Amino acid sequence: MSGSFNSASFTTDVPNRLDRLPWSRFHWLVVVALGVTWVLDGLEVTLVGSLAGAIRESPRLQLTETQVGLTASAYLLGAVSGALFFGWLTDRLGRKKLFTLTVLVYLVATIATGFSWDFWSFAVFRFFTGAGIGGEYSAVNSAIQELIPARRRGTTDLAVNGTFWGGAAAGAASSLVLLDPAVIDPELGWRLAFGVGGALSLSVLLLRRFIPESPRWLMTHGRNAEAEKIVGDIEEWVAREKGPLPPVTGSPIRIDPRSHTTLGEVARTLFRTYPQRAVLGIVLMACQAFCYNAVFFTYALVLTRFYGISSAHIGWFMLPFALGNLAGPLLLGHFFDTIGRRIMITATYGLAGVLMAVTGYAFAQGWLSAWEQTAAWTVIFFFASAAASAAYLTVGESFPLEMRAMGIALFYAFGTLVGGVVGPALFGVLIEGGQRTDIMWGYLLGAALMLIAAGTEWKLGFAAEGKSLEDVARPLSQAAE
Structure with a gap:
């Protein structure tokens, strides 16, 4: 059954008007206010990576290496659940409502993490932070x-996705202060660290008040007057800064608006209309997720167990790693x-x-010091970071607007579930075994x-x-010519 239609068809050039705009302060606002999502994710992942040693040594939590890996998996399971549930709502209710709600969920959960009292409470709060x-x-990618x-x-x-590593660098830097016994008790420091993301997300809420609903989403849902008004407001904003705008090029499209797209239509579009793109998206997302999450979530454990690096100094090794990842997409x-x-x-990817x-082979042979190992990962993930960001770009461009x-x-969700949840848990077990050759096989699997x-x-x-998004994947609501 197709999504129900909610008004008469109409012709619009909203996509062409948006695509011909010169870069302006409006676009910078979109990038900053929405792109901060990746900063928050990078902050969360790095905090747990940098704090892994301190969390494991916490007299209240007393986690094993395997449990540290499992809490990373809990975060990723939450991310999978949140992506599916909120993604479904985003296509039905709009981008703006959901990117406000999701940042509120994150804010509450990450602050609650700092009050964890045992393994289960920590894992549950990490689950909702991930959600x-x-x-x-x-919501934000769309x-x-x-x-x-x-x-x-x-x-x-790519640049926006790459800012994950700006958050990672911030997480690494903050851990250097919050885990320094000369500054603060590490048991209190790791708890306070989770408040950093909460504080940042408050400023995000303020900025997002100025981001409009996507005119493309409004267009396909029969709210063309609202879409036209928003595009007009954006054009006025840009024209005040850049002067007369370029002429609109390309042909208008005719829309048969709908209130929603059913899961059946989503499945048919994925596996009948675009089966090759579906396979490509699955492979790109799953492979980069395993590679990234397996290495990054457990790198602090590798440093402490195999190189004797203290928990308080982990941030010094995470910082160059994060900066190399940030540089790749930029x-x-x-x-x-x-x-x-x-x-x-x-x-x-190659x-x-x-x-x-x-x-991985050099690690197994013991040829690398802690700093040499970090330098090697920095070079590897300079390329891997751009590859991972391109995976998100690909799946966003591949399919029609109504199901983006x-x-x-x-x-x-699939990539994270297969690659991200399995990876940290597997590497946690391999590290706990204490054999370099075992970990090498994990690295070779990622390669x-x-x-x-x-x-x-x-x-x-x-x-x-x-190409316009509508040329890459024809909207489901676009009337046949």
Whole structure:
């Protein structure tokens, strides 16, 4: 059964008007107010990574290495659940309502984490923190892609996703202070660290008041007058800064509006209309999720167990790692709009996979010091970070507007469930075993998955650079010509 229709069809040039706008302060506002999601996620992941030793040594929690890995998996399970539930709501109720609700869920849960008293309370609070972040990915990715001009979509999306590592750097830096016994009791310090994200999210709520609902979402839901007004307001804002706007190019599209899209339509679109894109999205998301989460969630445990690094100094090793990850999408992002998606995604996944295999072998042989190991990961994830960001870009562009949030949620959920939940738990067990060769096999598995993803992109990748979202994937509500 198709989504129910809610008004008569109409013709609109809303997408063309948005895509022809020059870059302006409005677009910077969108990037900052919505893109902070990745900063928050990076902050959360790095805090737990940097604080893993202190949390494990906490006299109240008394967690084993396996339990630390399991709490990372709890966060990711929450992200999966949040992405699916809030992604479904985002396509039905709109982008703006949901990116406000999800940041509130995150705010409450991350502060509550600081009050954990045992393994189960810590795991539950991490689950709901992840739920807020997972919901953010669906709502925010949709809104950003629908508001950013087509010619800058790849560069912007990679840069925004890359800011995860700005949050990671902030988390690493804050851990250096909050875990320093000379400054504060580490038992109190790791608890206070979870308040950093809560404080940042309060400012996010203020900024998001100025972000409008996506005109593209309004358009497909029969609210064309509202869509036209919002686009007009954006054009006035941009024109005041940039002067006369370029003429609108391209043909208008005719919309048969609908109130919602059913799960049956989502399934048919994924596996009948775009089966190759569905396979590509699954592979890209799952492979990068395993690689990233397996390494990053447990790196602090590797440093403490195999290199003898104290918990208070973990942040010094996380900081360059995070900065290398941040640099990748920022420096490579524009090539995804110029050289093209297929070549760049294949290259970044492939390079990351080869370098990870070499580094995993070197680790097993004991050839690397703690700093050399960190330098190797920094280089590897310079490329892997751009690859992972491109995976989110790909799944957002691949499918029609009416199911964009749900599509992002489904692929994020599947990739995270397969790659992200299994990875940290597996590596937690391997690290607890205490054998370098066991961990090497985990690294080689991650390398193999990245190479598989590179080959899949080369085979199934498609050109989306510079194209309108409606040209990449025809809206379900677009009337037949």
